[in-house]
Amino acid sequence: MARVKLTDVKKVYDNNVVAVHDFNLDIADKEFIVFVGPSGCGKSTTLRMVAGLEEISSGTVEIDGVVVNDLQPKDRDISMVFQNYALYPHLTVFENIAFPLRLQKVPQEEVFKKVTEVSEILGITEYLNRKPRALSGGQRQRVAIGRAMVRNPKVFLMDEPLSNLDAKLRNQMRAEIILLRKRIDTTFIYVTHDQTEAMTLGDRIVIMKDGYIQQVGTPDEVFDQPKNLFVAEFIGAPKMNTFRTNLIKENGEYYVTPFGSKLLVDGLKGEELKKRKIEPQEVILGVRPEHMVLGKDADNDIDAKILVNEMMGSELHLHVVTNDNTELIVRVPTVDLSHEERAKLTSGNEFHITFKGNVMNFFDVESEENLLN
Amino acid sequence: MTTTPKKHMGLKAKERLSNTIIYILLITISIVWLIPFIFLVFESFRVESTYQVGYVVPKQFGLDNYINLFTKTDFPIWFKNTFIIGLFASVIQTIIVLCMSYTLSRLRFKGRKLLMNVMLVLGFFPGFLSMIILYKVLSWFNLTSANSVPGLILVYVASSGMGYYVSKGFFDTISRSLDEAARVDGATRFQVFTKIIMPLSKPIVIYTILTAFMAPWGDFMFAKYISHATSAGMNVAVGLQYLISTPQNLSAYYTMFCAGGVLVAIPITILFMCLQRYYVEGVTGGAVKG
Ligand SMILES: Nc1ncnc2c1ncn2[C@@H]1O[C@H](COP(=O)(O)OP(=O)(O)O)[C@@H](O)[C@H]1O
Ligand SMILES: [Mg+2]
Numbered sequence: 001m002a003r004v005k006l007t008d009v010k011k012v013y014d015n016n017v018v019a020v021h022d023f024n025l026d027i028a029d030k031e032f033i034v035f036v037g038p039s040g041c042g043k044s045t046t047l048r049m050v051a052g053l054e055e056i057s058s059g060t061v062e063i064d065g066v067v068v069n070d071l072q073p074k075d076r077d078i079s080m081v082f083q084n085y086a087l088y089p090h091l092t093v094f095e096n097i098a099f100p101l102r103l104q105k106v107p108q109e110e111v112f113k114k115v116t117e118v119s120e121i122l123g124i125t126e127y128l129n130r131k132p133r134a135l136s137g138g139q140r141q142r143v144a145i146g147r148a149m150v151r152n153p154k155v156f157l158m159d160e161p162l163s164n165l166d167a168k169l170r171n172q173m174r175a176e177i178i179l180l181r182k183r184i185d186t187t188f189i190y191v192t193h194d195q196t197e198a199m200t201l202g203d204r205i206v207i208m209k210d211g212y213i214q215q216v217g218t219p220d221e222v223f224d225q226p227k228n229l230f231v232a233e234f235i236g237a238p239k240m241n242t243f244r245t246n247l248i249k250e251n252g253e254y255y256v257t258p259f260g261s262k263l264l265v266d267g268l269k270g271e272e273l274k275k276r277k278i279e280p281q282e283v284i285l286g287v288r289p290e291h292m293v294l295g296k297d298a299d300n301d302i303d304a305k306i307l308v309n310e311m312m313g314s315e316l317h318l319h320v321v322t323n324d325n326t327e328l329i330v331r332v333p334t335v336d337l338s339h340e341e342r343a344k345l346t347s348g349n350e351f352h353i354t355f356k357g358n359v360m361n362f363f364d365v366e367s368e369e370n371l372l373n
Numbered sequence: 374m375t376t377t378p379k380k381h382m383g384l385k386a387k388e389r390l391s392n393t394i395i396y397i398l399l400i401t402i403s404i405v406w407l408i409p410f411i412f413l414v415f416e417s418f419r420v421e422s423t424y425q426v427g428y429v430v431p432k433q434f435g436l437d438n439y440i441n442l443f444t445k446t447d448f449p450i451w452f453k454n455t456f457i458i459g460l461f462a463s464v465i466q467t468i469i470v471l472c473m474s475y476t477l478s479r480l481r482f483k484g485r486k487l488l489m490n491v492m493l494v495l496g497f498f499p500g501f502l503s504m505i506i507l508y509k510v511l512s513w514f515n516l517t518s519a520n521s522v523p524g525l526i527l528v529y530v531a532s533s534g535m536g537y538y539v540s541k542g543f544f545d546t547i548s549r550s551l552d553e554a555a556r557v558d559g560a561t562r563f564q565v566f567t568k569i570i571m572p573l574s575k576p577i578v579i580y581t582i583l584t585a586f587m588a589p590w591g592d593f594m595f596a597k598y599i600s601h602a603t604s605a606g607m608n609v610a611v612g613l614q615y616l617i618s619t620p621q622n623l624s625a626y627y628t629m630f631c632a633g634g635v636l637v638a639i640p641i642t643i644l645f646m647c648l649q650r651y652y653v654e655g656v657t658g659g660a661v662k663g
Contacts, residue, residue, distance in 0.1 A: 014481075051553075051557055052556075052557075053553050053556070053557070072556070072561075073553075073556040073557045074556060074557070074558075074559045074560060074561065078557060079557060079558070080553075080554070080557045082550050082553070082554060084548065084550055086548065086550040086551050086553065086554035087554075088551060088554075088555070088569060089573065090572045090573055099555070099558050100558040100559050103558060103559040103560055103564065104559060147554075147558065151558075151559075157557075
């Protein structure tokens with residue numbers, strides 16, 4: 001249970017690689033923060049600076065109001081789950097979990113009690129006498145989590161804990177982490193490159209790229225109001241459709257004109273544009289695949305031809321191409337499609353796409369920042 | 374399952390033939406290799422003569438040579454000297470080598486690469502090049518002749534850091550994230566070393582102890598030079614050679630010399646048998662660790 005505060009944190013490695021620039025973040029007590037971003041963007045480096053495994057080149061890290069820059073990991077009262085589990089091969093599961101307690105010279109009875117309790121929560125009581133090498137990946141992961149929990153640390157750090165598991169187990173463990181989080185009730189910093197994990201686990205998400213924070217916000221915020229094009233495309237799957245188009249103003253109303261269509265910017269987004277008196281200009285327009293719908297109006301809607309129709313069960317992913325060969329993805333829920341409508345949605349067929357104003361995202365062509373920031 | 378029975382037989386016969394050849398070869402080699410030792414054992418039990426005779430199997434077996442060795446020569450002193458040297462050298466050397474290797478494997482500091490390269494290159498020079506200087510230095514501190522036991526321990530231990538190579542290679546195979554996990558779990562660097570790295574490195578520790586203990590039993594050059602013809606400062610190798618160094622002595626002590634040779638093998642063999650399981654693991658362990 002602790003507040004973690006990073007101020008102007010910077011990391012320069014010996015080879016002069018600047019892995020993290022000006023990282024500022026205030027993590028509230030008991031908050032679950034997720035660092036997400038593509039590989040090499042500096043997530044692990046930042047986490048390891050909080051852990052004390054990596055020297056902080058400049059700036060400060062505070063835990064509970066205490067600057068910990070010069071404290072050894074053992075003096076920071078944190079625990080960490082590593083991507084490769086890092087279990088001690090020569091110790092049994094019991095002794096692995098007990099290891100942090102043994103270092104604190106906790107009496108045997110209490111060690112026994114705590115290890116038993118943790119292993120019951122994680123469902124690994126049967127394996128307590130085994131060595132790690134006799135466990136499956138999922139079981140090892142649980143032991144690693146158990147070892148991190150047993151001490152009730154102030155801050156719980158996890159570096160891609162699920163990325164070595166197969167897809168099914170990953171989903172299961174993700175759900176378990178959500179439950180576990182309720183039990184442990186401490187501050188979490190969780191690193192992942194997987195936006196689904198970030199969206200489902202985080203109270204707030206920190207999206208990073210090339211060592212810079214792109215946006216910090218709740219899952220809703222980063223999904224609905226991406227600060228820039230990178231965030232817009234990184235969050236959400238399949239990724240947001242983005243294309244250049246003109247934002248025009250006629251009779252006090254804004255319109256966009258992608259691919260020879262003319263779509264009214266209605267709703268909240270239209271209001272915002274008016275309020276901020278945004279100049280008509282060329283923009284990058286972003287619309288999520290699930291927000292594109294089948295249009296009826298042949299004059300104003302976008303004409304598209306279906307390339308591939310992927311049946312995903314509850315929805316179709318239509319890969320379509322517009323009249324200037326831009327590829328878009330459209331997600332169509334199958335539930336309200338009639339048989340005839342569905343039969344028409346096969347590759348080679350043409351149809352119309354439209355979308356509402358309030359699902360449009362406008363990005364500056366140069367800076368790629370959201371115009372409505 | 375596609376081979377016909379006839380072909381199968383052919384293969385089998387071929388295999389048997391090649392196996393036979395291999396066995397004959399191996400048996401021959403081991404006989405050649407064992408003969409000197411068998412001769413040595415026979416000589417050591419010979420009672421009828423103390424000098425060389427024209428046949429191998431003694432006419433009369435007995436422990437006379439062994440008893441004489443202990444009662445009529447300085448052999449007990451040499452044996453004790455060597456044992457003490459081996460004991461100290463192996464303990465001190467093991468500690469130095471392991472600390473050195475762990476440091477070079479885990480810590481990054483200025484000049485680390487240079488240090489490793491310099492030590493590697495220095496290791497290419499034969500040790501005896503420094504013998505005269507070493508003798509001088511040791512004699513300033515009065516660590517030669519009768520005092521050569523501590524002198525020799527110093528000599529063996531002094532350069533031991535240079536033997537970091539094998540154990541550093543072993544430590545390098547242990548994932549650094551284990552160190553990091555332990556440090557986060559509350560361990561100091563020293564506790565990481567003792568509680569994580571050491572238990573995982575048992576084979577290489579045993580290997581280091583064994584090699585350090587064995588070296589002084591066979592060392593002749595340094596031991597002879599530093600003990601400087603003083604019996605009280607000799608190790609077994611020098612002492613036994615000293616026993617038969619003149620033609621008269623050779624005929625009087627030859628069979629005792631052989632008995633000494635057999636005895637030297639005993640402590641090493643015992644230690645080796647105790648630690649053998651780990652020793653084999655230690656030599657190949659780095660490669661098979663998953
Ligand atoms: N020990 C190191 N020495 C030098 N550069 C490093 C080191 N560790 C990471 N880097 C570099 O720092 C950047 C960020 O790495 P990292 O924090 O591991 O990224 P992520 O965890 O987001 O994939 C990368 O460009 C990486 O190559
Ligand atoms: Mg990483």
